[in-house]
Amino acid sequence: MLRNREIKQIIGISAGITTVLVGIGFWIHPMAGVFVLVTAIGLGVVFARFTKARYQRLTEMAERIDHILHEEEEMYICSEEEGELAILESEISKMTLRIREQNDALRREKQHLADSMADIAHQLRTPLTSANVILALLKNPMEEQKRRSLLGETQKLYRKMEWLITALLKLSRLDAGIVEFQSEQISVKQLIQESLRxxxxxxxxxxxxxxxxxxxxxxxxxxxxxxxxxxxNIFKNSIESMHDGGKLEIICTDTVLYTEIQLHDSGPGFSTEDLPHIFERFYRSTKTQTSGYGIGLALCRTILLRQNGTIQAKNHPDGGAVFSIRFPK
Incomplete structure (x- = not known):
């Protein structure tokens, strides 16, 4: 406490004033001088106790903040007291809470980034490994028909990798918030026809x-x-899930409150276990036979949400998958 420069100044000034007042008091009357001296001592004791109590509380606050920052103590909001220290303690508690929340968010983001990088590496490794195996086989003598077949398969694999990289780049742009969406009136019929082309x-x-x-x-x-x-991305998912001779129904409902686009395919639909996860990134059902990467539907959902749309998926009572896209008016 005595190391504080302001406290030293206050003590020095108070001592000077007290000396002058005591001297004047003794000059007037000895009892007056004694009264001034006793009063000054009493006020000094009160000031010392008050200042010590404030420093004690500041020390406790500093220790608690240190524990909180090192996650050794739960967040504590001060009691409903009034005064400068109470206000200071409340503001520090709020600031510390925000810092902890930001640290938690950064940790989650770091873990998400690490998981995403691992998923991306895994998704790219599978077709790349297959393409390398085929290229190794092409070095050996073989029939022209088989060679063309292997080359065609290699082209398919590289096209899949190109699509995956493009989709991932689009997702990263959306996540970074650098995409500026246009706001224009769009004919649903024209949008569907152009998307199917x-x-x-x-x-x-x-x-x-x-x-x-x-x-x-x-x-x-x-x-x-x-x-x-x-x-x-929805059409791609539906077409890949259907067998030859399948059917894709697209129905648009236009009401006063919303415009809804419903897509129903004749594929196998979704399993009960898959339904809650089909819009999650890199999610692939272990029961499906399609060669998707779990990116298309996640990209679709992100795009729609950023434009105030919603999307839901369910199974049709007569079989097949149903996607419902809704835009509020």
Whole structure:
């Protein structure tokens, strides 16, 4: 306490004033001098006790903050007292709580980044290993037909890796918040038709029929390019899950409160265990036969949420998967 410069100044000034007042008191009358001296001593004792109590409380606060920062003590908010120290303690407690929450968030983000990097490495390693095996086989003499078949398989693997890297880059841009979505009026019918266009050849080869029930006046607000990206990921998932001769039904419901797009495919649908996880990144069902990476639907959900849309998935009573996309008016 006595190491404090301000305390030393106060003691020095008080001692000087007390000496002068005691001298004046004794000059007036000895009893007056004694009274002034006793009063000064009493006030000095009160000041010393008060100051010591404040320093004691400050020391306790400092120790508690140190324990909290080292996570050795639970967060403690001071009692409902009034005064400068109570206000200071309350503000320090709030600041410490925010720092702890930020540290927890940083730890979770670090763990998420580490998990994501491990998942990305695993997702890329599988097709890359297969492509390297095929390239090693192509070094050996073989029939021209088999060589072409292996080359075609290699091209498919590299196209899959290219799609995966592109999807991951899009997800990282969305996560970083550097994507600026356009806000424009979009015709639902035009959006569906443009999103289906890249799959027309594949659907023709596999004899997959499409059924559209979309009102001409149905409109939504958003970014055409990114919404098309989201829908294409759903179409890709549905087409890959269906056998030859499948059917994809797309129905749009336009109400005063919302516009809903519902997609129903004739595939096997989802298992009960998969339904809660199908929009999670890198989630792949152990029961499915598709060769997906667990990225497409996660990217789709992220795009829709960033444009005030929602998406849900369920099984149709007559079989197949149903995706419901809703945009509020």
């Amino acid at each position: 890249p799959f027309s050849l594949s659907m023709d080869l596999h004899e997959i029929q499409t059924s559209l029930d979309i009102p001409e006046q149905a409109m939504i607000t958003g970014d055409f390019g990114w919404l098309s990206e989201a829908l294409q």
